[in-house]
Amino acid sequence: MLIALALILSYLLGILDLYAWTKALSNLSKFASDLYIRQELVQDALYAVGETMLIAAFGTIVGALVSYPIASLSAQGITSRWVSMVVRSIANILRTVPAIFWGILFVVMFGPGNTAGAVALTLYTVGYLSKFFYETFENVGKEHYEAMHSLGLPWPLLAKAIFKHTEKQMISHTMFMFEYNLRTASILGIVGAGGVGYYITQYVNILNYSAAFTFFIVVMLFVFLVDGISYIIRRHI
């Protein structure tokens, strides 16, 4: 049934058009001649990737710091049902807005550049990390919470105890978010919110595909490197 659905959707979207595919492959072969690495731009690309990593790191770290109290107020077991419902709704709104829309908003507010990207990514991160965090908190067994409650712990101490208890998962979620933010930060540049995406967009706009390709390859290599390091760290924590 899924196959039939896939075929229907492909037809509706024009993906089954053989002529279109033939033309696409022809265009690709013409375009491919522009896809080569320009050595003289590698240093600029590394600088741009550095900016992107700063934006991603800021968004992840500050986002994680903000997400922790939000998550602890969202988790039933730490706080009351009504408080958790209200706080979760706020986090849900943050998560519903795509990163690119946050990027546009903060470019309007702060002007183009890294500040807009960093703030946009922070809010985006809070929307996701707070959900990952509170779901982790809620996966701690009910009887564990009851044991904590029997110690008479107030909310901040209960939140601290649960955080320590789930520390490894929290670190893992944060590292995953950093990998994800590195990609998102690259894209935010398209709307002027800083990072390597800004440079790639500028080069594409002036049809300088080789320059754009150079920046793209450097970003991709960095993303692979970060993914690999993150995977190794997450396996060992």
Next chain:
Amino acid sequence: MIAEEELSIGNRYAIKAIDLTYGYNNSILLDGLNLTVDIGKCVAIMGKSGSGKSTLLRIINGSLKPLRGEVRVLGTSINDIYKNGLRRKIAYIPQSLGLVDNTTVLDNVMLARAADEPIRALLGLWKKEHINKALDILKSLGMDDKTKIKVNRLSGGEKQRVAIARALMQGAKVILADEPVSNLDEDNARSILSIMKSLASKGTSVVVIMHNRHLAEEYMDEAYQLTNGILDKLW
């Protein structure tokens, strides 16, 4: 209702449950259950899985509200658990022990003081006299050489000792332990039950859920079988 004359006898009861009824999803788990635990007694609750043993402990701990009936702990209704410091006098050790992973043995025990000194607890700056008390308790349980080890690295028996140490640090007069020895080998199980019996002899009341009748006969002052929502006294 608990008769007033019973309460006036100097409150020799640690736990008094009368006509306790609890259920969910249209089925009754505890059906008019009665239980009396005297101060300084070590009591076993036995029964098949799903019979309501853990539920009973959670009601006594104040985590669950019964549909009907009354529970008093040390003379105070469990509905008033946050009054008169009653909350601190009941220690609940669930099957999973409720210890905080990635935290040292000493910090887990010190958590028992956190409610009294929340700022110190948040900063991890405990008073020296409290640390010394925790160390004394751990020493009495044979855990003085493991205070700086994270609890997730301990064996099952060692974790049980830490949970008991925390209950003692809390100043608990009633300890409710859900299957504390089920996952332990016989030597460790005997060791834990000896500790509990010793606590009872010093005035702390201990209620233990367990399955091993042989060990229960050896260490428990009293034992009950929970069947069809009712407790039958075995001895």
